[in-house]
Structures are given as structure tokens and as C-alpha cells.
Amino acid sequence: MIDNQDREKLWELIKEIRFSMISHSTESQEIHAQPMTMLNSERMNESQNLYFILKNTNDLVNAIESGRNQIGLSFAKPSDSIYVSISAHAHISTNSALIDELWNSSAENWFEGRDDPSVRVLVAEAISAEYWNITDNKMTQLFKVMKGSLTGKTDEPHAEHKKMNL
16 A cells, blocks of 8 residues: 555645546557546545546446456646656446535536436546656756757756656
């Protein structure tokens, strides 16, 4: 199990990004990715679950219900040099209490209310993660690039990079 510090660090990196590219395998074994909005509001729970609302006709629902439940979630915030990749096991839920907890005004745009029979929740249970977080500020990064172009010697930016088994 991941220690609380790692879970908190992972959450700190992704909590404001909100949008994820979720990858899954198709019936023909191709990798397909689509953007989704993460609905966790405060934190990752103890089970490392991330939540997304989708329609029952979404390709992800078919893939997961057909046993292709390994997914990848990618988060990026280039303005802050944050990049996160999460591998997860996924399942689909129709639990009305969970739908009520996650429901928000964005979901209203896609459904005819929370009781719409097509509402599904994608539950992504994170099993591993990797992140890259460049800690140099933009001026330092620019200076290192300019210095490298003048001297021919590259100077790597200071970065946090970590792999975690969850």
C-alpha cells in the first residue's frame, strides 16, 4: 500500500489539473485515449480511486465490461512542468449514492439529471504512478538552455521524478 506522503504528493500534483486522457485497449488491441474530467473533489481516498461520470454508450464502458479493465490516466500541466501517468484497474458503477456524491453542474450538461438511466461512474483504482515535476523556475530553465547553446554543455533542469507502486 502506498504511504500517505506519496498519496498526498500525487494528489497535490493532479488535484488542480482535473482533465485526464484515459487510455484503454480496444477489441482489436489498439490503444484508444479520450479526455475525461476527474470528479474527485478533495483527495484520493484510501483505495486510490479516481472518479469520472460517463454515459453507458461510452467506449470505456464497453471495454471495461468486456474485461479490458486496465487503463492509463495521463495528467499534464505544462505551465508548471507537471506530468503524471497513472496505471489503474477500472470498474463501472451505477451506485446511486456514488452518483449523488459526484454529481455536479457539468454533468447536467450531458445527462437528463442524475436519475438518467445512462449515467455510469468510472472508478479507476490506481495501482502505480509515475510523475515528473521540474522544480526550476522558468527563468532558470531558460538560462540553462541559453548556457547550453553557448557552451555546448547541457545542464539538466532540477526535477522530481518518482515511480510508485500503489
